[in-house]
Amino acid sequence: xxxxxxxxxxxxxxxxxxxxxxxxxxxxxxxxxxxxxxxxxxxxxxxxxxxxxxxxxxxxxxxxxxxxxxxxxxxxxxxxxxxxxxxxxxxxxxxxxxxxxxxxxxxxxxxxxxxxxxxxxxxxxxxxxxxxxxxxxxxxxxxxxxxxxxxxxxxxxxxxxxxxxxxxxxxxxxxxxxxxxxxxxxxxxxxxxxxxxxxxxxxxxxxxxxxxxxxxxxxxxxxxxxxxxxxxxxxxxxxxxxxxxxxxxxxxxxxxxxxxxxxxxxxxxxxxxxxxxxxxxxxxxxxxxxxxxxxxxxxxxxxxxxxxxxxxxxxxxxxxxxxxxxxxxxxxxxxxxxxxxxxxxxxxxxxxxxxxxxxxxxxxxxxxxxxxxxxxxxxxxxxxxxxxxxxxxxxxxxxxxxxxxxxxxxxxxxxxxxxxxxxxxxxxxxxxxxxxxxxxxxxxxxxxxxxxxxxxxxxxxxxxxxxxxxxxxxxxxxxxxxxxxxxxxxxxx
Amino acid sequence: xxxxxxxxxxxxxxxxxxxxxxxxxxxxxxxxxxxxxxxxxxxxxxxxxxxxxxxxxxxxxxxxxxxxxxxxxxxxxxxxxxxxxxxxxxxxxxxxxxxxxxxxxxxxxxxxxxxxxxxxxxxxxxxxxxxxxxxxxxxxxxxxxxxxxxxxxxxxxxxxxxxxxxxxxxxxxxxxxxxxxxxxxxxxxxxxxxxxxxxxxxxxxxxxxxxxxxxxxxxxxxxxxxxxxxxxxxxxxxxxxxxxxxxxxxxxxxxxxxxxxxxxxxxxxxxxxxxxxxxxxxxxxxxxxxxxxxxxxxxxxxxxxxxxxxxxxxxxxxxxxxxxxxxxxxxxxxxxxxxxxxxxxxxxxxxxxxxxxxxxxxxxxxxxxxxxxxxxxxxxxxxxxxxxxxxxxxxxxxxxxxxxxxxxxx
Numbered sequence: 039x040x041x042x043x044x045x046x047x048x049x050x051x052x053x054x055x056x057x058x059x060x061x062x063x064x065x066x067x068x069x070x071x072x073x074x075x076x077x078x079x080x081x082x083x084x085x086x087x088x089x090x091x092x093x094x095x096x097x098x099x100x101x102x103x104x105x106x107x108x109x110x111x112x113x114x115x116x117x118x119x120x121x122x123x124x125x126x127x128x129x130x131x132x133x134x135x136x137x138x139x140x141x142x143x144x145x146x147x148x149x150x151x152x153x154x155x156x157x158x159x160x161x162x163x164x165x166x167x168x169x170x171x172x173x174x175x176x177x178x179x180x181x182x183x184x185x186x187x188x189x190x191x192x193x194x195x196x197x198x199x200x201x202x203x204x205x206x207x208x209x210x211x212x213x214x215x216x217x218x219x220x221x222x223x224x225x226x227x228x229x230x231x232x233x234x235x236x237x238x239x240x241x242x243x244x245x246x247x248x249x250x251x252x253x254x255x256x257x258x259x260x261x262x263x264x265x266x267x268x269x270x271x272x273x274x275x276x277x278x279x280x281x282x283x284x285x286x287x288x289x290x291x292x293x294x295x296x297x298x299x300x301x302x303x304x305x306x307x308x309x310x311x312x313x314x315x316x317x318x319x320x321x322x323x324x325x326x327x328x329x330x331x332x333x334x335x336x337x338x339x340x341x342x343x344x345x346x347x348x349x350x351x352x353x354x355x356x357x358x359x360x361x362x363x364x365x366x367x368x369x370x371x372x373x374x375x376x377x378x379x380x381x382x383x384x385x386x387x388x389x390x391x392x393x394x395x396x397x398x399x400x401x402x403x404x405x406x407x408x409x410x411x412x413x414x415x416x417x418x419x420x421x422x423x424x425x426x427x428x429x430x431x432x433x434x435x436x437x438x439x440x441x442x443x444x445x446x447x448x449x450x451x452x453x454x455x456x457x458x459x460x461x462x463x464x465x466x467x468x469x470x471x472x473x474x475x476x477x478x479x480x481x482x483x484x485x486x487x488x489x490x491x492x493x494x495x496x497x498x499x500x501x502x503x504x505x506x507x508x509x510x511x512x513x514x515x516x517x518x519x520x521x522x523x524x525x526x527x528x529x530x531x
Numbered sequence: 532x533x534x535x536x537x538x539x540x541x542x543x544x545x546x547x548x549x550x551x552x553x554x555x556x557x558x559x560x561x562x563x564x565x566x567x568x569x570x571x572x573x574x575x576x577x578x579x580x581x582x583x584x585x586x587x588x589x590x591x592x593x594x595x596x597x598x599x600x601x602x603x604x605x606x607x608x609x610x611x612x613x614x615x616x617x618x619x620x621x622x623x624x625x626x627x628x629x630x631x632x633x634x635x636x637x638x639x640x641x642x643x644x645x646x647x648x649x650x651x652x653x654x655x656x657x658x659x660x661x662x663x664x665x666x667x668x669x670x671x672x673x674x675x676x677x678x679x680x681x682x683x684x685x686x687x688x689x690x691x692x693x694x695x696x697x698x699x700x701x702x703x704x705x706x707x708x709x710x711x712x713x714x715x716x717x718x719x720x721x722x723x724x725x726x727x728x729x730x731x732x733x734x735x736x737x738x739x740x741x742x743x744x745x746x747x748x749x750x751x752x753x754x755x756x757x758x759x760x761x762x763x764x765x766x767x768x769x770x771x772x773x774x775x776x777x778x779x780x781x782x783x784x785x786x787x788x789x790x791x792x793x794x795x796x797x798x799x800x801x802x803x804x805x806x807x808x809x810x811x812x813x814x815x816x817x818x819x820x821x822x823x824x825x826x827x828x829x830x831x832x833x834x835x836x837x838x839x840x841x842x843x844x845x846x847x848x849x850x851x852x853x854x855x856x857x858x859x860x861x862x863x864x865x866x867x868x869x870x871x872x873x874x875x876x877x878x879x880x881x882x883x884x885x886x887x888x889x890x891x892x893x894x895x896x897x898x899x900x901x902x903x904x905x906x907x908x909x910x911x912x913x914x915x916x917x918x919x920x921x922x923x924x925x926x927x928x929x930x931x932x933x934x935x936x937x938x939x940x941x
Contacts, residue, residue, distance in 0.1 A: 269654070318750055321661045348654035350662065431627075435634050442631035447616040450566070451791075487652040493674050496681075507681050512664035516751035519664050520681045524706060 046072045046207075048404070049226060049235035051214050051249050052242035053077075055085035055190065056385050058197035059397035060239055065204030067401075067410035072235075073198070073206060074228055076213035078514030079469035079477075081194030084243050085390065086477065087320060087352025088265070089298045089306055091281060092186040093388040094131070096151025096159060097293065102367040105154040107392035107399070112184060118394055119188055122196035123422035125301040131185035131281040132167065134176035134337055140285040144180045147286075151182070158183050173277050174337050185281055189301050190390055191477040192422065197393070199466050200420040204413065208467055211514060214242075217253040219376065224253070239400060241382045244317045244355045250381050255373040258383050262317045263291060263354040265309025266326045271485050274345040275303045282337055289363040291356055293387070295333040297341075302452075302480065307334045307341070309352065313360040320351040347485050357384035368392075370399050380404070423461045423478060427453040448498075449491040451484020459495060463502050470503055472496075473513045496520075536560035536851060538626060538639030540617050540792065543572020544833050545824020546645035547600035548840035549847075553643075554607050556848045561609050562637070564628060566616045570604065571597030572647055573670070574833065576677045579698055581725070585834035596833060620792040622817050641819050641847050644793055644807065645840065648825040650695075651785040658690075660747035663754070669695040669783040673702070682706060684779025688756050689713040690744045694722040694831060694918075696783020701730040703781075710734075711777060714742040714758055719892045721785075722918050723831055744780065745772070753778055786829045796820060803871035804828045810876050811883040812846020813839070818855065821847055828873050828886060831920055835886075842884060849879070861930065866939025868896070870917065880930045886922050889915040889940055897941050898923055902933050915940070 048064060050057045053075030064071045077083065095109035119126035135141050144161055151159045160181045162170070167179045202208055212228035217238065219225070226233045242249040247258040277297075284294040292311030299305050310326040327349060334341050357366035369383035380403055385396065404410060426437060426444055438445040443457035462478035463470065475481060475495060482488035482495070496510055496519070507520040537553050539546045542565030550563050569575065574582070577593030584590060587599065604611065612630065619627035626637040650668035665684055667675075673695060675681045687708050689696045692715040700710045713731060718741045720727055731738050739758070745767060746757040760771035788806040790798070798807045798815045806827040807815040814821050823840040830836045849855070861877040863885075870888040877883060887898070896915045900908040907930070910923045930936075 268657075319661070322657075322659045324659045324745065327657050327659060343657070346654060346657055347652070349657055349659075431634065434629075438629065438631070438633045445629050445631045445633060446614065447566070447618070447629060450616065453618065485655075486649045487654050489649050489652065489668055489671055492671060493679055496675075497679070511751075513751070517664040518752060519683075520675065521684055522682050524676055524680045524682045 043225060043232050043234040044072070045234045046070045047235070048237040048239060049074060049224065049233055050239045050241055052240070052246070053080040053198060053208065053210070054083060054241065054243050055081060055194040055197065055390055055393045056243070056382055056396055057239075057241040058194050058201060059393040060241060060400050061201035061206045062197045062204070063394070063397040063401045064404075065201045065206050066413055066416045068413050069410060071201070071206045072233065073201070073208045074212045074214055074226070074233070075208065075210050078211050078471050078511070079474045080198040080208070080210075080467065081191055082473070082513065084352055084355060085194045086191040087350060088190055088387070088390060089296070089309065090187050090190040090300060090390070091298065092126070092188055093391045094151065094156045094182045094184045095154045095388070096147050096156045096182065097286065098154065098365070098388065100150060100153040103370065104365065104367055104388060104392070107368070107395040108388040109155050110395040111388070111392040112186070114394060115186060115188065115391065119193070121418045122193070122200055122420045124188060124192045124196045126186055126188045127301055128184065128186040129280055129299060130181060130183045131283060132171060132174070132179040132181055133283045133285055134167070134174060134179045135285055136176055136336060138177065141178050143285045144178060148180055156182070156184065171278055171280060171282065173340050174282055175339060176337065187281065187298065187301055193390070193393075195467070195478060196420055196422060200418070202466050203420060204416050210467065210469060214249065214252065217249070219254065224378070237378045237380065237404065239380045239382070241385070243385065244353060246355065246381065246383050250373070250379075250383070253373070253376055253379050255376045255379050255381060258357070258369070258381070260317075260355045260357065260384065261359050262314050263356045264312045264314045264320065264351055265292065265354060266322050266330065266351045267306050267308030267349060268327070268330050268346045269348045269350070270305040270307065270341070270345040271347050272303045274305055274341070275299060277305060277338060277340055284337070291354070291358060291363055291365060295330055297334055297338055302483070307331070314353070317353060320353055322349040322351055348487060354386040355384060356386055368396070370396060372403055423458050426455045426458060448494050449479070449481035449484060451486050451490075452480040454479050454481040454491070456498070459498060460502075463499055470499065471511050471513050471517070472519070475499070532625075532636045532638055535562045535637060535639045537562070537641045537643060537847065538637060539563045539643045539645055540620070541565065541572065541645035541647055541826070542567070542570040542611060542613075543645065543647050543824070544574055544597070544600075544836045545647065545826070545840045546643070547571070547597070547604055548837040549643045549645055549823055549844060550609050551600060551603050551607065552841040552844040553847055554609055556844055558848070558851065562639075563604070563609060563611045564615050564617055564626075565611065565613050568614050570601045570611065570613070576670070576674045577698075578677050579702070582833050585832070586837055593833075617792055620796045622797045624819055639819075641821065641850060643843075643847065644798075644815075644820065644822040644826050645824050646789045646792065646826045648786040648788045648829055650782070651787055653782060656782075656784055658744055658747060661750055663747065663749035663752050665749070665753035665778050666747065666780045666782070669693065669699045669781045672699055672781050676702060676706065682708070684708060686777040687711060687779040687781060688744070688758075688775055688777045689781045689783060691715060691782055691784035692720040692722050692727070692738060693783035693785065694726050696781060697722050697726040697730040699781055699783070700736050701734055704734050704736065710736050711775060712737045712739055714739045714744060716743040716761060717741070719916070720918060724916070724918075747780060753780055756780055786825065788826045788829065790826060793820075793822070793826070801871065801875060803865070804873060806873075808875040809873065810846070810878045811874050811881065812849070813843030813874070814846050814850065814878070819850055828871070828920070831918060835920065839886075861933050861936050864935060864937040866937050868940030869938060872938050877930065881927050882924060883930065884922055884924050885938070886920055887938065888920055889917055892916045899939055899941055900925065901937050902935055907933060907936060
């Protein structure tokens with residue numbers, strides 16, 4: 039290991055949506071920033087594994103940071119997504135009551151929303167509900183027109199790429215193993231490199247408790263709470279237009295199994311809500327899989343398990359243990375034990391919505407201590423990969439003329455062209471795993487799950503990076519896809 | 532807009548045979564559209580033999596079988612567009628295709644759907660557990676090994692006893708991998724008996740019937756699967772759970788006809804076959820759109836795909852010659868013991884081949900066609916097996932005057 043310390047003004051530990059948003063906000067100033075991420079790409083742990091909802095902010099207790107930052111984040115979401123070229127749809131949300139006894143809960147939610155500053159909440163009756171969502175069963179609902187959806191992975195990637203554009207360095211595959219403080223500096227080691235920093239920002243999500251302890255800070259504890267999802271075939275996408283939620287159960291640390299139409303035109307069912315022991319166990323379980331279908335059917339009887347194309351799970355980083363239930367407010371503050379260590383603890387839902395306001399708050403803490411100078415070269419604008427499939431035919435024609443690779447469709451289900459896959463492979467962060475390509479291009483996300491395009495993408499990856507077959511991974515570390523060439527026989531161990 | 536007499540979507544076994552048969556029946560203006568860079572479709576990765584026993588009376592490999600058709604297509608100068616994807620098809624038989632040269636609009640007097648099928652995935656059968664590398668559908672593994680020259684793993688469990696799964700069990704064994712078992716959820720194999728013998732028993736690979744994978748483990752690469760036995764009532768027998776360390780799980784759990792384009796064109800699909808509902812010569816509910824091969828119904832033997840493709844072209848010619856008058860419509864009703872019957876209706880009375888699959892294995896069974904209580908036709912089968920598509924031919928005379936036809940197995 040090289041013992042040469044690369045010095046940064048600020049080191050951000052954790053490249054999730056929060057770390058990436060902080061990186062981007064800091065890049066507005068003349069500050070030397072690095073992000074250390076243990077995985078092979080940004081966002082893999084929790085940020086990419088949720089419903090992708092921009093919450094309006096009526097679920098959170100008035101007066102909390104959660105409520106305040108969520109409302110603020112929701113208001114600026116469409117501008118943020120515009121700047122970063124990330125899809126955002128203000129679909130609106132319906133919290134649906136199935137029984138008369140749930141109706142008072144709707145009014146409570148509405149009142150809570152009013153206190154939080156959420157606009158345009160409205161209670162609607164059966165007939166209006168039927169009009170808005172003919173397939174949904176319920177007797178009344180609260181309609182929230184400002185709730186929206188985005189792509190959680192594209193948003194995280196975009197924040198990171200924009201930060202990179204503006205001078206932030208990203209070190210992927212760098213898991214922090216030690217943090218020491220001396221001479222007014224932090225000395226950090228990862229499994230790859232050594233760094234030093236004036237400030238350390240702990241946005242390590244599920245592992246933020248560990249990072250705080252490593253740095254000598256407060257002894258927080260994060261309880262992992264798993265949420266499982268199903269993804270439905272696009273054939274089922276006409277079933278709903280809005281996000282459809284049940285009335286939240288008192289004391290539950292989740293919002294209940296809901297139906298989320300995604301920006302890509304799939305429907306998500308989930309998430310479940312289950313405290314687990316291990317933080318690194320985003321697994322689906324037979325029990326919950328059954329429940330997801332049956333609970334969604336309470337609202338949407340037309341849902342069929344035949345439409346399921348994939349399942350996944352994400353893990354919430356909760357401060358409230360299972361015995362306590364519910365939510366504890368976000369912690370976003372400088373450690374009282376360790377100067378210049380800024381902790382972000384318990385950033386669970388609505389963390390995705392609140393990412394930018396959270397980041398601004400962190401910058402405000404820094405700005406109080408150091409007078410930050412504007413970065414005159416900062417640009418808030420970032421361009422994503424143009425989705426060929428979403429263009430009109432004149433544009434499509436022009437694109438193929440411009441670059442024939444637009445004429446070659448590699449992922450048949452999602453109609454992703456070779457051009458887009460090459461752009462995903464050549465991504466600015468340099469992530470080169472299959473999942474990275476998948477998140478960036480949508481290839482392999484359709485109903486055949488890579489049956490047609492996987493082998494083609496492997497070839498394109500190898501062409502670009504001159505990798506050996508066994509060096510290609512699904513998601514970093516030991517997730518190798520192939521053991522080698524066939525002619526060599528099996529890998530020698 | 533380029534107009535063609537016949538446009539064939541898909542240049543695999545079905546598409547090639549359909550195009551050639553149209554040509555032999557005198558159609559000159561044919562176009563085959565193939566998304567891959569070569570013709571032959573999935574046959575190219577099926578490098579084992581056993582193809583062509585019926586068509587050519589010899590045992591060929593997949594590529595050899597395909598080559599016989601490709602050579603004829605080349606010789607007859609049938610037009611082929613390679614590396615070209617059809618992205619839109621509508622009920623007026625207009626196509627939008629894309630390739631490196633750009634967008635092109637075509638219109639066919641007849642469209643033959645020959646897009647084949649795709650594999651059912653882990654997501655579709657909802658196997659619980661983590662999402663590690665090392666879980667492949669059998670066909671993808673076959674492509675990686677046979678066409679791309681890669682090796683996918685060392686210690687392998689195969690779920691599903693579909694034919695590709697069993698063929699891959701043998702293939703991987705020959706390549707030095709250790710195939711631990713083939714597990715099949717049903718109490719009988721989903722593949723052909725000859726594959727059980729030649730691919731599993733000859734290599735001492737156990738076939739565990741009434742077994743399935745109930746969990747997979749591993750955060751990076753697959754490290755373990757949990758196997759369990761399924762009881763008589765369909766539930767898992769808790770005591771039978773056992774953990775099998777392995778690095779690869781292959782899935783051979785069913786094939787699904789690829790009818791995305793058919794749907795766009797308003798073609799009605801049959802819930803049992805997942806292919807279009809067709810008449811006696813493979814014509815769908817959209818006049819002039821025909822279907823054959825695995826896009827119509829999943830076949831187990833390629834010879835039958837070719838034969839079916841050739842057979843439907845009789846209807847194609849009738850259609851092109853304007854013989855669209857319908858004698859009457861016979862609807863075929865599915866009775867006991869049968870998973871499906873193709874065709875689902877008859878528009879013109881002529882000798883007609885019916886393809887069907889049974890629900891479960893059995894011996895000494897008779898397929899009976901009746902109109903109410905009147906026996907129209909019966910064929911005896913010494914044994915039946917859901918893994919084998921069966922066919923019977925009803926003559927014009929038998930079908931004359933019939934209005935409804937119920938097929939059942941007794």
